[in-house]
Amino acid sequence: xxxxxxxxxxxxxxxxxxxxxxxxxxxxxxxxxxxxxxxxxxxxxxxxxxxxxxxxxxxxxxxxxxxxxxxxxxxxxxxxxxxxxxxxxxxxxxxxxxxxxxxxxxxxxxxxxxxxxxxxxxxxxxxxxxxxxxxxxxxxxxxxxxxxxxxxxxxxxxxxxxxxxxxxxxx
Amino acid sequence: xxxxxxxxxxxxxxxxxxxxxxxxxxxxxxxxxxxxxxxxxxxxxxxxxxxxxxxxxxxxxxxxxxxxxxxxxxxxxxxxxxxxxxxxxxxxxxxxxxxxxxxxxxxxxxxxxxxxxxxxxxxxxxxxxxxxxxxxxxxxxxxxxxxxxxxxxxxxxxxxxxxxxxxxxxxxxxxxxxxxxxxxxxxxxxxxxxxxxxxxxxxxxxxxxxxxxxxxxxxxxxxxxxxxxxxxxxxxxxxxxxxxxxxxxxxxxxxxxxxxxxxxxxxxxxxxxxxxxxxxxxxxxxxxxxxxxxxxxxxxxxxxxxxxxxxxxxxxxxxxxxxxxxxxxxxxxxxxxxxxxxxxxxxxxxxxxxxxxxxxxxxxxxxxxxxxxxxxxxxxxxxxxxxxxxxxxxxxxxxxxxxxxxxxxxxxxxxxxxxxxxxxxxxxxxxxxxxxxxxxxxxxxxxxxxxxxxxxxxxxxxxx
Numbered sequence: 001x002x003x004x005x006x007x008x009x010x011x012x013x014x015x016x017x018x019x020x021x022x023x024x025x026x027x028x029x030x031x032x033x034x035x036x037x038x039x040x041x042x043x044x045x046x047x048x049x050x051x052x053x054x055x056x057x058x059x060x061x062x063x064x065x066x067x068x069x070x071x072x073x074x075x076x077x078x079x080x081x082x083x084x085x086x087x088x089x090x091x092x093x094x095x096x097x098x099x100x101x102x103x104x105x106x107x108x109x110x111x112x113x114x115x116x117x118x119x120x121x122x123x124x125x126x127x128x129x130x131x132x133x134x135x136x137x138x139x140x141x142x143x144x145x146x147x148x149x150x151x152x153x154x155x156x157x158x159x160x161x162x163x164x165x166x167x168x169x170x171x
Numbered sequence: 172x173x174x175x176x177x178x179x180x181x182x183x184x185x186x187x188x189x190x191x192x193x194x195x196x197x198x199x200x201x202x203x204x205x206x207x208x209x210x211x212x213x214x215x216x217x218x219x220x221x222x223x224x225x226x227x228x229x230x231x232x233x234x235x236x237x238x239x240x241x242x243x244x245x246x247x248x249x250x251x252x253x254x255x256x257x258x259x260x261x262x263x264x265x266x267x268x269x270x271x272x273x274x275x276x277x278x279x280x281x282x283x284x285x286x287x288x289x290x291x292x293x294x295x296x297x298x299x300x301x302x303x304x305x306x307x308x309x310x311x312x313x314x315x316x317x318x319x320x321x322x323x324x325x326x327x328x329x330x331x332x333x334x335x336x337x338x339x340x341x342x343x344x345x346x347x348x349x350x351x352x353x354x355x356x357x358x359x360x361x362x363x364x365x366x367x368x369x370x371x372x373x374x375x376x377x378x379x380x381x382x383x384x385x386x387x388x389x390x391x392x393x394x395x396x397x398x399x400x401x402x403x404x405x406x407x408x409x410x411x412x413x414x415x416x417x418x419x420x421x422x423x424x425x426x427x428x429x430x431x432x433x434x435x436x437x438x439x440x441x442x443x444x445x446x447x448x449x450x451x452x453x454x455x456x457x458x459x460x461x462x463x464x465x466x467x468x469x470x471x472x473x474x475x476x477x478x479x480x481x482x483x484x485x486x487x488x489x490x491x492x493x494x495x496x497x498x499x500x501x502x503x504x505x506x507x508x509x510x511x512x513x514x515x516x517x518x519x520x521x522x523x524x525x526x527x528x529x530x531x532x533x534x535x536x537x538x539x540x541x542x543x544x545x546x547x548x549x550x551x552x553x554x555x556x557x558x559x560x561x562x563x564x565x566x567x568x569x570x571x572x573x574x575x576x577x578x579x580x581x582x583x584x585x586x587x588x589x590x591x592x593x594x595x596x597x598x599x600x601x602x603x604x605x606x607x608x609x610x611x612x613x614x615x616x617x618x619x620x621x622x623x624x625x626x627x628x629x630x631x632x633x634x635x
Contacts, residue, residue, distance in 0.1 A: 004199070011195035016188060023187035033190055037198050044202030069345070094186045101179040106490075109387075110345070120180040121187070148176065157175055 007047050011040060014057045017122055021061055024117030025068045025110075027102030039063040058132050061118075069110055104154035112147030115140055240589045243604035243620060243631035247289020250282050250628045259612045259623045264309030264331060267292050268614065268621040270628040271304050271316055279304060279318065281334045282628065286619045289630040293334045298327055310350060310402055313337070313370040328355070328373065338373025347389040350402040351422050358389035358410070365389060365410065367425060377425035384414040391422070392443045392473075395496070407473065409443040417448060419473055431477040444496050446473055449482070451491050466491040466506070470519065483522050489513070492535060498542035498557060505530055505537055505546060514546055514555060526559035541578035543595050554581055554595060562598045577617055584613060590620065590633075603634060 015036060022032035022039075039060045043050050050056045094102070105113050111133075118124045118132065126144070130137045152158065252259075256272035263269070268284045277300040283292035298316065305317040305324070314329040324342040329335060342348070345360030354376055358365045363381025368374065388411040391403030408422040417431040431448075442449040452467040465485035472478045482502070485491060489506040497503035502517045512530040514537075517523070531553050534546040542557040552573050554563040563581070571583040581593045588605045606613065609624040620631045 007199065008195040011198060015192055015195075019190050019192060020184050020187040023190065024183060029190050032187070033192060037193060037201060040195070040198035041201035044199045092189055095182050097179045097182045098186045101176075101183050103490075116180075120177075121184050151176060155176075 003047060003051075006051060007044055010051070010056065014060070015040070017057070018060055018064060020121045021117050022064050022068070024105070024121045025065065025113055027105055031068075035064050035067050038067060061132065065110075065114055100155060101151070104151045107154045108147055108150045112143050112150060115143035116147045116151070119144055240602045240605040243590060243606065243622075243633065245289065246287075246619065246630040246632050247284070250284055250291060250295070252280070252282075252295070252626055252628075254626070256625045258303045259625060259628075260304045260307045261612045261614045261621045261623050261628060262307040262309035262314070263614045263616055263619070263621060264311060264314070267309070267331060268619070268628070268630055269307060269309055269314055269334070270612070270621075270623050271298070271307050272623070272625075273301060273304055277301055279316075281314075281316065281329065283331075283334050284621070284628065284630055286616070286621075286630055293332070296334060298329075298336060308350070310370075312352065313355075315350070315355075317342075326355075328370065337371065338368070340368065340373075345387075349389060349391045349408065349422070351391070351406075352402050352404070353423070356389065356391075356408055356422055358386055360387070365408075365420075365425065367422070376423075379420070379425050382412075384412045384416060386410045386418065387413050388441075390441070390443050392446070393496075394445055395499075407443075409448060409473070411441075411450075417471060417473070429473075429475065429477070431471055431473065431479070442494050442496070442502075443473070447471065448473055449494060449502065451494065465489050468494070468502070468504070468517070481522075482519055483517050483524070485515075493537045495537040495539050495544070497537070497539040497544050501525065501542070503537055503539060503544050505534060512546075514544065514559070516544075516557075516559060528555065528559045528561070538575060540575045541595075543578075545573060545575065545581065547573070554593075556595065562595050563593060574615075576615065582615060582620075604631070606631065 018036050018039065019032055022035045023029065026032050026035065042063055043056065043060055050059060053059055105116070108116070114133070115129055118129045119126075124132070126137050126140050129140045133140065250270065252270075252272050252274075254274050257275055258273035260271045261269060262271075263286065266286050268286050269281060270284075271279065271281045273279045279298045279301050280295050281298055282295035284290065285292050299318070301318040301320045303319050305319055307317070308315040309331065312331065314331050314334070316327040316329060318325050318327060326340045326342060326348070328337045328339065330337055340348075340355070340357060342357075343359070343361055347358040347360075349356045354367045354369050356365065356367045363385035365379040365386060367376045367378075369376050390409050392405035392407040392409060393403065394405050397404050403422070406422050407428065408420040408425075410418040410420065412418065419428040419430065420426060421428055441451060448471045450469050450471070452469065465487050466489070467484045468482040468491075470480060470482050485504065485506050486508075489508045491504060491506050492512070493505040495503050497516060500519050502519055504515050504517065506513055506515070512532055512534050513527055514530040514534075515527040516525040518525055530546045534553070536547050538545045538547060543562070544555045546553045546555065552563075552571070553561055554573075556562050571585045573581050573583045576582040576592065579595055581595060583591050583593060584606065585591070588608065588610060589602055590604050590606060591600050591602045593600045606620070606622040607624055607629060609626075610622045611625060612623040614621045615633065618633055620633050622629050622631055
């Protein structure tokens with residue numbers, strides 16, 4: 001029971017952030033909800049070990065990231081599960097800006113999308129993102145810069161490079 | 172960061188915050204279920220195709236039957252697994268059927284059966300201990316078993332005659348691998364390196380290091396005569412780089428045959444077919460006009476002088492989901508707008524749409540044969556004739572799993588276990604039998620259907 005309580009508390013503390021991340025990666029509400037549930041399901045399978053990690057939330061994000069890229073999973077699992085589980089309450093429709101951003105995010109390479117979601121939806125620092133993704137900070141800055149440029153191009157927005165995150169060459 | 176993008180991310184975050192989540196208990200329940208039963212990942216892993224003896228299979232959770240149709244006759248005796256598997260996959264290559272199953276403790280086994288007699292081709296033996304089998308590909312010179320263990324993914328290469336492991340290859344996110352007659356080509360995303368391995372020995376036959384402009388995608392060249400899911404017969408390996416160049420290599424040696432500047436969009440469907448590369452520029456938003464453009468299909472001839480041109484744009488706002496050749500000089504596209512799918516046929520030479528029709532809302536891929544197109548989407552499928560007429564409606568195939576059998580018919584397996592053959596010319600449907608209750612994996616060729624339950628595999632006679 002103690003293990004269950006610990007897991008449930010972890011779930012309450014982290015699930016909202018994980019949904020933000022999943023939604024940022026996929027732009028699809030149902031997919032994001034399912035990815036998050038699947039990640040926690042896998043986390044529960046390994047909770048005895050996972051609870052000892054320094055950053056179990058980062059492990060869950062890794063799972064969400066991998067699942068979101070998994071072509072096989074994306075092509076039907078979610079619908080099969082949705083048919084088997086009780087439906088969740090409906091959500092208000094997204095704003096026009098959100099629809100535009102979601103579509104634009106889908107045009108980006110996965111690395112750029114991931115970096116942007118970690119930075120602007122979860123407020124992770126460049127250093128934290130580098131640690132989580134296992135790449136140099138310069139590469140993260142490049143992903144953020146190129147991702148931002150890609151979004152601007154897709155949305156027809158003029159891009160302004162800031163001193164804080166501007167990088168002017170490919171990684 | 173620009174204010175408008177900043178505000179858009181805030182809005183995105185707020186929208187995410189409104190998404191309801193189930194309680195922790197439901198996640199725990201799902202976790203327990205994953206351990207006990209087959210993962211839904213395997214349940215939707217692949218589409219069952221049939222052609223000339225080569226087939227990839229799929230595993231499904233299926234409601235259990237008392238079908239009205241008589242059982243299909245069993246050829247020989249079933250191969251018994253010796254327990255109840257939580258994940259089963261089957262495949263066919265040539266005259267052999269393969270079953271790979273995962274026992275409750277994760278121990279993964281492989282067995283082979285002679286398709287002609289049903290006799291055991293080789294005794295079952297263990298491959299290792301894994302969470303699940305993602306997919307099995309049976310080729311003339313190798314059987315490839317794609318497995319998952321926690322976060323790690325591995326390809327196990329087996330001898331098709333004995334099922335014995337020859338070698339294995341770890342895979343990571345973003346890696347591509349391409350199957351040829353004699354070897355497997357693997358592009359490692361993390362390093363940008365491309366290597367080829369001999370099927371029989373696993374020896375590296377060639378290696379290309381990452382260049383200054385790293386490769387991001389690697390595909391083979393499909394030819395009209397190639398069987399779906401078989402290895403590529405054309406010797407060209409096509410690689411797309413981050414700098415939007417197309418590299419053409421000899422797949423047997425890795426040597427460069429040419430390189431082409433191209434307008435490539437990473438992550439969008441693309442196709443190398445009959446000497447031409449089809450790429451897709453994704454839709455984008457024009458602020459001034461407040462409209463989304465659509466996708467643009469471009470073609471590049473992969474023989475010198477590498478002429479390139481735009482073929483066709485989709486209707487405004489539609490995003491491309493799948494692209495497939497569907498007849499000489501034709502491409503079929505599946506595109507979507509707000510979950511409303513449509514299927515269209517494009518005359519490549521004229522850059523014109525031949526026709527456009529509604530497609531099942533859950534369709535995600537296209538499989539064509541003889542110019543006809545099957546729009547496949549889990550349990551929602553539809554079959555279209557060469558002029559876009561629906562031969563089989565989604566309702567006709569509701570809940571069924573379908574695939575081509577030859578070029579003139581489709582085989583469907585309903586949720587009740589009923590097997591039917593449908594002639595595409597006129598939609599005539601013939602129920603030919605049923606599979607055993609509890610069947611969760613199958614593969615077929617023109618004469619045989621291999622059906623596996625959690626406890627056994629049977630070779631069934633289709634009477635073809």
